[in-house]
Every structure is written in C-alpha cells, then in structure tokens.
Amino acid sequence: MNLLDFEKPIAELEAKLDDMKHLARDSDKEVQAAIKALEKKILELKKETFENLTGWQRVQVSRHPDRPYTLDYIYEITSDFIELHGDRTVSDDKAMIGGFGSIDGKTFMLIGQQKGRNTKQRQLRNFGMANPEGYRKALRLMKLAEKFNKPIVTFIDTPGAFPGLEAEERGQGEAIARNLKEMFMLKVPVICIVIGEGASGGALGIAIGDRVLMLENTWYSVISPESCSSILWRSWDYKEQAAEVLKLTAKDMLQQKLIDGIVKEPLGGAHTDLKWMAAEVKKVILTYTKELEKLSSEDRIQQRIDKFCAMGVVSE
Structure with a gap:
C-alpha cells in the first residue's frame, strides 16, 4: 500500500x-x-x-502512484474506445493519447495525457510530458471530431510539457499556442477535466473548453510548487509555502472563477474507488454535453471566448 x-x-x-x-x-x-x-x-x-488538506497535501494526492490515469477513466466509461495515433508530421507521442469512444451510445473524441505505472511505462509515456507532436496529434484529433460533429472531452494530467532541447527545436511553444487558438474556434462542445496535475502550458494546451472542471484533489497552476520554491528561494524546502501562495487547488480555482466546477472524489481520493470516480466523471460529461448541445456552435464559441477573456479582469 x-x-x-x-x-x-x-x-x-x-x-x-x-x-x-x-x-x-x-x-x-x-x-x-x-x-x-x-x-x-x-x-x-x-x-x-x-x-x-493543505494545498501541498492535495498536490501529493494528485500525484499518488495509485491514482487513476486517463486510460483508466476511458476504459471505465466507454464501451468501444479506438485509439488513434500520430500527428502526421513527426511521430506518435505516447504521452498524449486520444481516440473515439462511446459513452451510453453517444460517440465522443477523448484526449488526454497518460502517465505510466512502472519505470518502463513511465519512460514510454515520458512521465506524461508531451512533445510538440503530442499537441499536434491532439489538435488533429480535435479537428477530426469537429469534422464528424462529435463532442470532445480532454483529460488533463501532466507535470508540464516536455522541456527538452529537441522539443523546443521542433516548436513546443508554437504547438501549444496553436492549440489554444484553434480550441477557441472549435464548433463542437468541448469539456476539459483536470484529473491529476495541471501544470503550466502543458496542461493549458488541451484545456480550452466550454466547461473546465477539476477533480477535488487536483491542482492547476502556471508552475509547480517545487519549481516556484526553487525560483523564489533557490531551494525546494519552501514547496509547502509556495503551494499555499499559488492558490492552485480546485476550491481556489473555482473561487477565482477560473474553472466551472469541482467533481467530488470518494473519501481518501480517486484511487480508493475507481469505479465510483469514473461514474461521477461520466455523469458530468453527459450532463454538460446535453447542456452544451442545446446551444448553436456560434453561441458556444462566443461564450467560450468571453469566459476566458474575462479571466483576470479587474474592475474598480
């Protein structure tokens, strides 16, 4: 245990x-x-x-080695998931997965970062840190969903986009920026759910949606507590203090109107009852999809733009 x-x-x-x-x-x-x-x-x-729980403790729960990952949720809530591969330019990034799947008879495009359970899997999945080709694959799949008029669900769980030299050489910043621009203009409903770690642009690259939700014990921030501590104090020793100041928990995010809702977890965390947690995730996906499909694509796009443009605006 x-x-x-x-x-x-x-x-x-x-x-x-x-x-x-x-x-x-x-x-x-x-x-x-x-x-x-x-x-x-x-x-x-x-x-x-x-x-x-303190902010740092919720960060710890979000990283629990037994916590469900993207594929765990997909296999629990869909009946016939078909994974699609490749960005049609460079390669197939194993840190980013996606494909079509049916939830209660309705087809969705499901996309998300995938971590590994053991050392071999973590190397294969690059610890859930996608390269540019991962974000380009995600965008390709989103455009495919738009073409066939299928709702999109993204699962966010990453310590950040891969920061390696080769990723920067292949245009990491451009790939994420393009995703942000294109996701604003998608004509189909988009629901984004933070299921674990939501760090920096690596998370934001698949998190522009009509509804952005967080599981109860997750975090979403421009930087991790450890990295914030190392920049401000030149040491990781102040990570607990950084976690509190960053206001990165789901409750903080909802209070600041940066997300649209919190999905409650079972007592002890999502890893204590996958089936219960998956059922809750399935419920919110179907509920919000039904709500969003009542709107025209033009209204959805405008509301999406207005929601994100209102973030950080201060009126005196």
Missing part, C-alpha cells in the same frame, strides 16, 4: 481494526462494540483529514 505522510495515523488505526476483527469472536459483544467505535473514529478522522 502506498501511503502519504498524513495518511499514516489513519492506516495505523485501520491496522488495529483489522487485528481486532481477526481476533474477535461473534459472541463477544464488548469486542464488537469496540470494533464499531473504532470504525466510527476512523471515519471521523478520515473526514477531518481530507476535508482540511
């Missing part, structure tokens, strides 16, 4: 509970009462812990 530091007191109580259950006899009423009391105490401690 992968435990975060603040989860250890809960895990200790759960281990004690398992021991009590193992040793208890059905006829022993006192032990059964103690077990119920301990179960209640664990539940209360979990609620108190996860309702009051």
Whole structure:
C-alpha cells in the first residue's frame, strides 16, 4: 500500500481494526462494540483529514502512484474506445493519447495525457510530458471530431510539457499556442477535466473548453510548487509555502472563477474507488454535453471566448 505522510495515523488505526476483527469472536459483544467505535473514529478522522488538506497535501494526492490515469477513466466509461495515433508530421507521442469512444451510445473524441505505472511505462509515456507532436496529434484529433460533429472531452494530467532541447527545436511553444487558438474556434462542445496535475502550458494546451472542471484533489497552476520554491528561494524546502501562495487547488480555482466546477472524489481520493470516480466523471460529461448541445456552435464559441477573456479582469 502506498501511503502519504498524513495518511499514516489513519492506516495505523485501520491496522488495529483489522487485528481486532481477526481476533474477535461473534459472541463477544464488548469486542464488537469496540470494533464499531473504532470504525466510527476512523471515519471521523478520515473526514477531518481530507476535508482540511493543505494545498501541498492535495498536490501529493494528485500525484499518488495509485491514482487513476486517463486510460483508466476511458476504459471505465466507454464501451468501444479506438485509439488513434500520430500527428502526421513527426511521430506518435505516447504521452498524449486520444481516440473515439462511446459513452451510453453517444460517440465522443477523448484526449488526454497518460502517465505510466512502472519505470518502463513511465519512460514510454515520458512521465506524461508531451512533445510538440503530442499537441499536434491532439489538435488533429480535435479537428477530426469537429469534422464528424462529435463532442470532445480532454483529460488533463501532466507535470508540464516536455522541456527538452529537441522539443523546443521542433516548436513546443508554437504547438501549444496553436492549440489554444484553434480550441477557441472549435464548433463542437468541448469539456476539459483536470484529473491529476495541471501544470503550466502543458496542461493549458488541451484545456480550452466550454466547461473546465477539476477533480477535488487536483491542482492547476502556471508552475509547480517545487519549481516556484526553487525560483523564489533557490531551494525546494519552501514547496509547502509556495503551494499555499499559488492558490492552485480546485476550491481556489473555482473561487477565482477560473474553472466551472469541482467533481467530488470518494473519501481518501480517486484511487480508493475507481469505479465510483469514473461514474461521477461520466455523469458530468453527459450532463454538460446535453447542456452544451442545446446551444448553436456560434453561441458556444462566443461564450467560450468571453469566459476566458474575462479571466483576470479587474474592475474598480
């Protein structure tokens, strides 16, 4: 089991509970009462812990090694996902995946960053950090969805676009900038969901949508807490302080009107119940798609533009 530091007191109580259950006899009423009391105490401690997580702790949950990734959600909510490959220019970027899939009989274009579970997979997926060809592949698939009038759903989970020299040589900045421009003008509904890390332009490159949502224990910011700390203090030691100042949690983002909603996670995080979490994601996708399809493409585009142009505007 992968435990975060603040989860250890809960895990200790759960281990004690398992021991009590193992040793208890059905006829022993006192032990059964103690077990119920301990179960209640664990539940209360979990609620108190996860309702009051700091910004840095939510960053930790968003990076939990057992947390569901893009393909986990896609395989759970679709019945016949068909992955499409390549940007038709350079190569097929394994950090960015996408393809058509059916959700309750309706076809969607599903796109997102994909991380790996083990060392080999992480190397293959480049830790979820896409190269320019990844963003160009994403745009190609979005244009394909527009051609066939299919709604688009993007799943955002990246520590950032790949910062290597070869990525810059192939036009990383231009690829992301083009995605931003083109996504504003897509004629089909676009729903963007931050399912893990949402760092910098690497996240924004597939996050221009009619509805932008965040899972409860995710973060979305121009820079990671560690990088912010290293720039301001020349050390990673102040990452907790940076996480608070950056206001990068879902609650902060909604308060600042930078996102349209928060998708609640099960107690303990999305990794504790994939099926429940996937069902919630599926529900919001279908709900918002139905809502957006009532609008004309012109109205959707204008509302999309107006929403992003209003961000950061201050009136005195």
